[in-house]
Amino acid sequence: MSLFIKGGTIVTHEETYQADIVCVNNKIVEIGQQLTPPENATLIDASDKLIMPGGIDPHTHMQLPFMGTVAKDDFASGTRAALAGGTTSIIDFVIPNPQQSLLEAYQQWREWAKKAHSNYTFHVAITWWDESVAQEMETLVKQHGVNSFKHFMAYKNAIMATDDILVASFTKCLELGALPTVHAENGELVYHLQNSLMEQGITGPEAHPLSRPSSVEGEAANRAISIANTLGAPLYLVHVSTEEAVDAIRYAKDHGYTVFGEVLAGHLTVNDSVYQNPDWATAAAHVMSPPFRPKHHQDALWKGVQGGTLQTTATDHCAFCSEQKAMGKDNFTQIPNGTAGVEERMMVLWEKGVNEGKITPNEFVALTSTNTAKIFNIYPNKGCVRVGADADLVIWNPNAQKTLSAKTHQSNIEHSIFEGMTIHGIPETTICNGKLAWHQGNLIAQSGDGKYIDRPTYAPF
Amino acid sequence: MSLFIKGGTIVTHEETYQADIVCVNNKIVEIGQQLTPPENATLIDASDKLIMPGGIDPHTHMQLPFMGTVAKDDFASGTRAALAGGTTSIIDFVIPNPQQSLLEAYQQWREWAKKAHSNYTFHVAITWWDESVAQEMETLVKQHGVNSFKHFMAYKNAIMATDDILVASFTKCLELGALPTVHAENGELVYHLQNSLMEQGITGPEAHPLSRPSSVEGEAANRAISIANTLGAPLYLVHVSTEEAVDAIRYAKDHGYTVFGEVLAGHLTVNDSVYQNPDWATAAAHVMSPPFRPKHHQDALWKGVQGGTLQTTATDHCAFCSEQKAMGKDNFTQIPNGTAGVEERMMVLWEKGVNEGKITPNEFVALTSTNTAKIFNIYPNKGCVRVGADADLVIWNPNAQKTLSAKTHQSNIEHSIFEGMTIHGIPETTICNGKLAWHQGNLIAQSGDGKYIDRPTYAPF
Amino acid sequence: MSLFIKGGTIVTHEETYQADIVCVNNKIVEIGQQLTPPENATLIDASDKLIMPGGIDPHTHMQLPFMGTVAKDDFASGTRAALAGGTTSIIDFVIPNPQQSLLEAYQQWREWAKKAHSNYTFHVAITWWDESVAQEMETLVKQHGVNSFKHFMAYKNAIMATDDILVASFTKCLELGALPTVHAENGELVYHLQNSLMEQGITGPEAHPLSRPSSVEGEAANRAISIANTLGAPLYLVHVSTEEAVDAIRYAKDHGYTVFGEVLAGHLTVNDSVYQNPDWATAAAHVMSPPFRPKHHQDALWKGVQGGTLQTTATDHCAFCSEQKAMGKDNFTQIPNGTAGVEERMMVLWEKGVNEGKITPNEFVALTSTNTAKIFNIYPNKGCVRVGADADLVIWNPNAQKTLSAKTHQSNIEHSIFEGMTIHGIPETTICNGKLAWHQGNLIAQSGDGKYIDRPTYAPF
Amino acid sequence: MSLFIKGGTIVTHEETYQADIVCVNNKIVEIGQQLTPPENATLIDASDKLIMPGGIDPHTHMQLPFMGTVAKDDFASGTRAALAGGTTSIIDFVIPNPQQSLLEAYQQWREWAKKAHSNYTFHVAITWWDESVAQEMETLVKQHGVNSFKHFMAYKNAIMATDDILVASFTKCLELGALPTVHAENGELVYHLQNSLMEQGITGPEAHPLSRPSSVEGEAANRAISIANTLGAPLYLVHVSTEEAVDAIRYAKDHGYTVFGEVLAGHLTVNDSVYQNPDWATAAAHVMSPPFRPKHHQDALWKGVQGGTLQTTATDHCAFCSEQKAMGKDNFTQIPNGTAGVEERMMVLWEKGVNEGKITPNEFVALTSTNTAKIFNIYPNKGCVRVGADADLVIWNPNAQKTLSAKTHQSNIEHSIFEGMTIHGIPETTICNGKLAWHQGNLIAQSGDGKYIDRPTYAPF
């Protein structure tokens, strides 16, 4: 199986130059000027196009069981959407129930993921604590290629990790060379505000952002960072959505600590006016946590991206259809939290970032793949275009355009938070594991083609 | 009972000017040039001296029951020390045991305080929570002149207030027009670090600061502030000792929130090298929480004082003698936490603040009495020199000097964290409730002369 | 001449309480409950009204000669407008031409000001430098009650003070105990941008803000502050209009330096969209320097006001009529810079500050008079309601309302940057020098009633 | 000419892995496991050693004509020292006299540099301005491989660039795709302080830091950044030595601007106590601008390095011997400014950075070569270990040690600011242009082996 990509412009996180690329099996084997294609190679003409590392989305929730239902995009449809958007790997989440064995949950998710079209790997959530959890963390790290653990600081009475759990788990992560990550919202405040709003009779989607104001995220971000700093552990914050959290990360970095921040394509581009939509279903379609924010937070997020405070972009892809959202018709706290985006992430960042002059194409690559690969220690196999690297690539046509819509997206749900946005510059061809996976609007990869990615510990940061 | 103070220079938080003062009973009744003394008035010559509002120490713990022992300075000796240092009022703490009635504890402390030489009032600590606590808070506010409640974010398994308690109590404070205050240290981290140090066999006083690094305070400060901000409540942080906490307060103030910070005379002037003292007793004598800090934190505290981020100065006076400290001979976590200082506070601030050019005499007055009076809503009765105000005054001799020492201090304990510091400018005469209370080294006030201060709610900040 | 003000609520920068006030001649002689009016006193019923110190506008330019014309409001009409708005004192500017004697210019302005209805005093601008300037600064300070000097960092080829002048003059100010003030904009950048815009054919009022972006002010603010800090001098920045300048002041204050910031009512409430007005005259009416700014700067200014970074409010009242503005019809750099506002300042701050919950009434007083009085060392004669203080007062009716308009304002010009703003709470009666000066819409003061205010040096900051 | 480097561990700014390297002529041609050496290749055993890109010092002044004398290290001895320290390229400065042709000066420096042992290239200083300067900038950029221009904001009455020059030159740089750089100190303040100190009779080296306090640098850094930001130009600040300047760069980066900061090995490790040395010659040996700073600035610089605010390390190598320094015996302003360091830079950064845990070996590489190569647009030819890159390498022995001393250094001067510092981990072998240049203490390169480096414009930042 070999591919010959001719005449494209390679864009990495560092460089831009024209060259041909030869891929054999799942590896890039040659990069250079005027190369000769191997025999039987599939030829791809990349003239006037950009060749970049395939995107890595470090935050998705395919077929997540949640509130008695299951997210509509499973690993098959979710990774189909990923490939359609130029993303060749996702990092999803194993979320054990409190008291459930981590290994048991992990095996369950591995089973579910077998039908994936793209590559995948898993963060594992720490939702409870005792000595067996610590032992299973070690087993996951040493035998199953897991190098990151997730902690939810919200969702009281469910999967919330209180400070004692954070302290214990971060300590174990540090010992294992794994990276702790957090969903940063103060669960006590959210719980209080939810109850208070319901008591006041404010029950619709417009209550959702009121129950999770920016200070709730800022507090938790700062707390997780301080706990990690105190213990000497690094930290990764998922879906940073507020000025306060950006400031907290920056403060830590300015004081010499190792803290990473992830931002969602949605938080960068959608603001909180969506919750005022008079159509309940439309407003509810935007219910996710953290919520979309007033405009000045978006400015802060972009500044965070430009200044290096935020390093990765993700989606928190967790797709619930209108019928599912309607579970919270009378109580906003019962609306399943989540929106889609794995397909649109790179396009949105290209349009709003590169085309608006906020970031360079090299920074685009860093933000959509390279930084994630480095932080989760799969660089330079992933996240780069280089001899010896995995042949996960996206061929970007900067001259083509497309209007995003739920009508045409790959996700199984019927709304899109990016509905109607026109993108100038689109992922035309996606190559995954050295094979054409998506080409000019057609899925070529098969369900099951995706591979599990082992991630070693002790990343060099 | 009347006093005539002649020829002094009045220094308030705003102004400096020369005038005579007439006090009748416990009030200032006249201020002006060349006044005529009332008949039978006691005459005090204040030529070449400064007349300032009597100091208010917003943070003391007289005869605190703690760890099976009781602090050595009771309300008699503690307030004797206060008067000797120019301080005419203290705000002490009622600390109910978890599950104990707040009113019961309050009455107990009122009883103990009857022997006070100076004026006094009480913050009440919230160490547990149920509906009865909320009701007793209301009773204390409406019937007993309490307008502030204290929350310990440290001391796990004892009096620690977890986030749910903070949320509930701050909400109640807001409703009542009372001011929530916090001791900001992350109790989970302290607990973890204490255990970890003990396990490593690090058991002496040198372990104390290691178990409470500055990040532990910074985290809690930020958390309490965020919770208060989210709820719309003001907040007062006691004994701010770190750069991180100063930064957290400043960040909040810069974003328009109402947050106050208190700093101790000790934290401003003593650094963490004291814990390296080879003499166990000397090192242990400095064990208090938060601990003394590396030098750069002192710089940050002074900057905080100068820039208005910190508004009040206190001592956390809680005196344990060497014998008591020895309870922790084999385990630093068992050393009773606390140091003295109520006598030295104003002198130390004068020497290190005014004499070193860091603050003006007007700022000295603001920091030692006026700001505290305003924040705890007893201004302008207290904290100012003005017709109609309470006759609580200190006459400062800027030309006299004195060397601080445990040998000569009024406290009942045998060490002083300010041992050997020479002060240029000392409180020569203290007037409390319109009467000479301390004069040229002699106590004149009687035990029981001190009055309880009722504090109304809804301070105008 | 005596006044008896009955039943009002006194609001100072610190306190709020109900009391009667007696003024005799130009002084407040008694404040208290249920006072007896002096014989022949004019009675004013202040029931349900607030009594505050008369406003002080620290930044006006009455009848300023500028670009071959003269500002339309002279000291008569300008101070009439002041009284109508509750302002009883202004600080105007003596602006000598380069090479002109400071004393000569000062005398000229004193002459012009004789017709003032309200009190007044002068900053003197340093527009050039040699040893005679230093000597005249000394004379002004020692013989004429001047305690502040102004420096324009913009207006290249005219009155711009380059760094060597700033260094020399700040040094002299420090020696004299006077306060240096600056108009902070980088004149070289403005000059470059003006030329560049004109070359590109962008000649209308919309070019004005483009020629003076926020970074131009941020730079100069930081530079002036650093120069003052280096020399050990305090500094006062007039008309702070940008986030960058607020940040620069805050940075200095956080590092222990003495820096003050003034903000204009206009910059707090009007944004840069005014320059897009298709009507040339309307757009040109808003041309002033620094220009009105994008919205996020207003947020930063309000935060600066709330957090104490900005201490005073002013107007830069400098009124040019449409005919004068038309001088720049073909060249925006020739549009006379300036807008009116001395009448509206306090009302705008009440409406947008107090009524919107951003500041308390006490803070309103601090921001409109007390802080200015303290900084320019005329406190407590001015800026306070107290026995012994000057009887300059405004009686505010919080229940009355009024819509601001050029049709009804006192200024001689035909436009208002506050046109159409409805104010809830208005200055009903203004008392200046112990006399009714403005009452229920009628001017009572006579031209010439205003007094010159001597300002001593070495203010206690 | 070929080299075979066997068994070493390659360290780049991103990765660490073991591999053999083959260099042919001046290029790296193969990297891989168990490679076969080319015939006749020189074999180098790098087992247990690290192979890193040769260092690039972006700031040196070899044989600089200055104050009637010439710096003692010329391009021969200076680059000998560079190679001895693992540095294979320097960026020196062409400094035309005011009114001198830039091209003429450039040719002069090119001539002087012909004897270099290592590679070299030049920044060109803009010390005056007229249209011919702009034209010569263009010629230098288009025909001579210059892509950066230097501006001295200090040195009044000599080479100081005032704001009008900065504006004009930055504008031209932006047009040409070149990078403006600045020496940031406010020349007016320095001039004032120098005169003031001399007038006070403070004439020794101890006056030097007093004449250039940190605020003087902070001001200029902020000014240059603001001017660049306003014009849309990027900016590079040489020798950042203060907390203020670090803060200014960070502020700009946090707001989305492109600003780079360079830090000297000396400023990171030497503090201002050196100026108190009672030996005049020793104190004078440390006279350079900006001066060495109080300790808290070093902390800020390290934080800047760790947090990404500062990207490059340099030396400002400008060597004056004791005899030359003595020119300022009676007047500190006449002491030639400068210290050596090109040999020690990498060792000092290894010892104080890597060995003390402040930076990782990958960050060490980024800071000593990669970032400089990227910023000055010679990456990936320089600054990386990769097939196709120039064979400029240093082989680092982490297990060897060495004590720095003027007795053993390569510089021609008789003192070292790093005297006595022991380094654990040293550059054992330096390869320049594919040839052994320094090996185990011996110089192998010939004078003249160094090559001029052309630098293209429009670096991709």
Ligand SMILES: [Zn+2]
């Ligand atoms: Zn989440």
Ligand SMILES: [Zn+2]
């Ligand atoms: Zn998620």
Ligand SMILES: [Zn+2]
């Ligand atoms: Zn405490």
Ligand SMILES: [Zn+2]
């Ligand atoms: Zn306490």
Ligand SMILES: [Zn+2]
């Ligand atoms: Zn101005």
Ligand SMILES: [Zn+2]
């Ligand atoms: Zn003005």
Ligand SMILES: [Zn+2]
């Ligand atoms: Zn320099």
Ligand SMILES: [Zn+2]
């Ligand atoms: Zn230099």
